[in-house]
Amino acid sequence: xxxxxxxxxxxxxxxxxxxxxxxxxxxxxxxxxxxxxxxxxxxxxxxxxxxxxxxxxxxxxxxxxxxxxxxxxxxxxxxxxxxxxxxxxxxxxxxxxxxxxxxxxxxxxxxxxxxxxxxxxxxxxxxxxxxxxxxxxxxxxxxxxxxxxxxxxxxxxxxxxxxxxxxxxxxxxxxxxxxxxxxxxxxxxxxxxxxxxxxxxxxxxxxxxxxxxxxxxxxxxxxxxxxxxxxxxxxxxxxxxxxxxxxxxxxxxxxxxxxxxxxxxxxxxxxxxxxxxxxxxxxxxxxxxxxxxxxxxxxxxxxxxxxxxxxxxxxxxxxxxxxxxxxxxxx
Amino acid sequence: xxxxxxxxxxxxxxxxxxxxxxxxxxxxxxxxxxxxxxxxxxxxxxxxxxxxxxxxxxxxxxxxxxxxxxxxxxxxxxxxxxxxxxxxxxxxxxxxxxxxxxxxxxxxxxxxxxxxxxxxxxxxxxxxxxxxxxxxxxxxxxxxxxxxxxxxxxxxxxxxxxxxxxxxxxxxxxxxxxxxxxxxxxxxxxxxxxxxxxxxxxxxxxxxxxxxxxxxx
Numbered sequence: 001x002x003x004x005x006x007x008x009x010x011x012x013x014x015x016x017x018x019x020x021x022x023x024x025x026x027x028x029x030x031x032x033x034x035x036x037x038x039x040x041x042x043x044x045x046x047x048x049x050x051x052x053x054x055x056x057x058x059x060x061x062x063x064x065x066x067x068x069x070x071x072x073x074x075x076x077x078x079x080x081x082x083x084x085x086x087x088x089x090x091x092x093x094x095x096x097x098x099x100x101x102x103x104x105x106x107x108x109x110x111x112x113x114x115x116x117x118x119x120x121x122x123x124x125x126x127x128x129x130x131x132x133x134x135x136x137x138x139x140x141x142x143x144x145x146x147x148x149x150x151x152x153x154x155x156x157x158x159x160x161x162x163x164x165x166x167x168x169x170x171x172x173x174x175x176x177x178x179x180x181x182x183x184x185x186x187x188x189x190x191x192x193x194x195x196x197x198x199x200x201x202x203x204x205x206x207x208x209x210x211x212x213x214x215x216x217x218x219x220x221x222x223x224x225x226x227x228x229x230x231x232x233x234x235x236x237x238x239x240x241x242x243x244x245x246x247x248x249x250x251x252x253x254x255x256x257x258x259x260x261x262x263x264x265x266x267x268x269x270x271x272x273x274x275x276x277x278x279x280x281x282x283x284x285x286x287x288x289x290x291x292x293x294x295x296x297x298x299x300x301x302x303x304x305x306x307x308x309x310x311x312x313x314x315x316x317x318x319x320x321x322x323x324x325x326x327x328x329x330x331x
Numbered sequence: 332x333x334x335x336x337x338x339x340x341x342x343x344x345x346x347x348x349x350x351x352x353x354x355x356x357x358x359x360x361x362x363x364x365x366x367x368x369x370x371x372x373x374x375x376x377x378x379x380x381x382x383x384x385x386x387x388x389x390x391x392x393x394x395x396x397x398x399x400x401x402x403x404x405x406x407x408x409x410x411x412x413x414x415x416x417x418x419x420x421x422x423x424x425x426x427x428x429x430x431x432x433x434x435x436x437x438x439x440x441x442x443x444x445x446x447x448x449x450x451x452x453x454x455x456x457x458x459x460x461x462x463x464x465x466x467x468x469x470x471x472x473x474x475x476x477x478x479x480x481x482x483x484x485x486x487x488x489x490x491x492x493x494x495x496x497x498x499x500x501x502x503x504x505x506x507x508x509x510x511x512x513x514x515x516x517x518x519x520x521x522x523x524x525x526x527x528x529x530x531x532x533x534x535x536x537x538x539x540x541x542x543x544x545x546x547x548x
Binding site (some may be wrong): 082 | 361365367368371375378407408409410411412413414415416417453454506509510511513515516518
């Protein structure tokens with residue numbers, strides 16, 4: 001393993017120290033491990049998200065006007081603890097309540113549940129949107145359920161935009177759930193990732209092998225297959241996602257082609273060309289597109305495709321101004 | 332006076348022993364988790380129990396119930412992931428139950444039984460789902476069984492450790508239905524569940540702690 005690293009036990013503190021040095025528009029509390037807006041937004045519903053570190057820019061990179069009010073980074077691939085979430089609630093709640101955006105992983109769910117209970121004891125109203133967009137998880141009654149992946153960004157963006165307009169907690173939560181319900185994702189890995197603590201790749205793939213249907217933690221996917229040209233892999237991504245879409249063909253789509261951290265943008269653009277052709281072939285009209293590394297898995301090479309069948313209101317919220325370190329437009 | 336089952340000293344020795352064993356076996360647990368999860372279970376258990384050992388201190392004051400409650404709270408606020416709330420609830424629930432209980436030998440068994448039941452409720456898992464419960468459930472059943480029939484804590488803790496070890500080994504054939512490994516479906520079979528493996532280490536630490544505390548008086 002070769003990484004920029006001082007001490008594996010200090011990874012998160014050191015990362016947050018760097019984040020603070022770059023972004024004066026954020027307040028980075030390395031002690032309590034929360035990242036908040038340097039200029040809090042009073043009088044609106046606060047959006048708090050979080051999860052394991054290693055998925056940067058998710059979540060701290062999306063803190064700012066139009067999106068999150070606070071992020072709670074956990075250890076690498078480990079959810080935050082309830083204390084962190086409580087600190088984020090205390091730092092951001094100004095009365096109208098707090099929306100938690102939680103990816104469906106057992107650890108995230110349990111820790112945010114505990115934090116919600118604690119907030120309730122302090123008379124702070126909370127709602128939770130559980131993101132579970134990953135169609136690689138079949139038979140979800142026999143598993144922990146679908147994982148939350150790329151749709152997290154879409155939920156945070158659109159619910160965040162609605163909160164910015166002063167909508168009440170119930171409406172912001174409802175919008176988050178609508179976005180989640182309309183979104184589906186699927187991922188492919190060309191290599192495994194290496195966590196700083198273990199120093200070894202999560203799995204080994206031969207030169208001609210890929211892992212199909214991976215999550216965002218380097219955990220193995222649902223099958224191991226032969227490497228194929230980009231257009232064939234694009235077809236796998238599009239087919240897997242569309243087969244499960246509630247309403248794809250008749251709605252304009254917001255499409256996120258997301259890199260897992262170890263794939264250069266050149267390859268993502270190349271792959272997106274094939275994805276776009278495949279979507280066109282299947283009659284999907286793409287209204288908005290985002291290509292880049294947004295929900296990563298450390299240094300994993302690979303990509304995930306998220307498609308959201310959007311309505312008018314969702315498109316409007318998607319287009320609303322956003323000013324965060326890693327998602328920024330119309331500001 | 333009846334045998335208190337596990338006193339505060341033994342409870343502390345258990346937590347410190349667990350911290351020691353998770354420090355030594357960190358790579359083993361992380362290796363198991365890398366195969367079917369995301370590869371952080373060893374570091375998480377090491378971090379949590381090191382913090383718990385520090386939190387319960389070394390003094391003689393307090394009760395076993397307080398030691399358990401402090402351990403549970405510390406695990407919840409320092410581990411994260413699924414193992415933090417799950418192991419945290421086990422200890423916190425057991426601690427609360429012990430605080431209100433007497434000092435009969437069976438009490439610690441009932442308390443741990445309640446703790447494991449709380450884990451099942453929180454995670455929504457059952458026996459056979461390939462989780463830590465597959466080691467914890469047979470362990471507390473063995474523990475309470477021996478305590479109720481013969482009242483010997485040392486023997487009971489030994490039986491619990493053996494049952495947990497067997498339970499952990501039995502997870503190798505199971506297909507995971509809960510937790511990160513469940514996403515692999517059939518491919519999760521053939522691997523020992525990291526949570527069940529850490530539970531086996533935990534009950535082994537209990538047997539060691541109870542054995543040593545009885546020897547030294």
